[in-house]
Amino acid sequence: MADEFDYLGDRRISKLLDLVLQLATEVHVGRQRTRALEQLLVRSGTLTAGELDGFRATADEADTLDRERDAYTRRLVRIITESGPAEHPLREQWEDALATKAG
Known part of the structure; x- marks a missing residue:
């Protein structure tokens, strides 16, 4: 984390704040x-109002949801565990970008 992003005087607390802000942003956008x-x-008639509340995933859908949850959790943990300037991508994002360019 670059010093200019250490607003609270303690890098650990600043990393925690980064995580909270990331979560808040993702929750807001998702909602x-x-x-x-x-x-x-509902407008198009595909669903009735409230029908989504009764959704039950199939086994395959549940597996997909579980994998996506696990990947998301790993990403959030990296926010706390990786070091470096906040403006730099996370390690996995950087490696994916390099692999895409290499081709």
């Missing part, structure tokens, strides 16, 4: 998109 999508599906 907005989910609500908009549900409304569009």
Whole structure:
């Protein structure tokens, strides 16, 4: 973490704040998109109001949801465990970008 992003005088607390802000942003965006999508599906007649509340995943869907949750959790843990300037990508993002360019 670069010193200019250490607002609280303790890098550990600043990293925790980074994590909280990342989570808050993701929750907000996810909620907005989910609500908009549900409304569009209700308007088009694909879903009835409240139908989404009764959703039960199939075994394959549950596996996919579990894998996505695990990947998301690993990403959040990296926010705390990786060091370096905040403006730099996380290690996995950097490696993916390099692999894409290499081709």
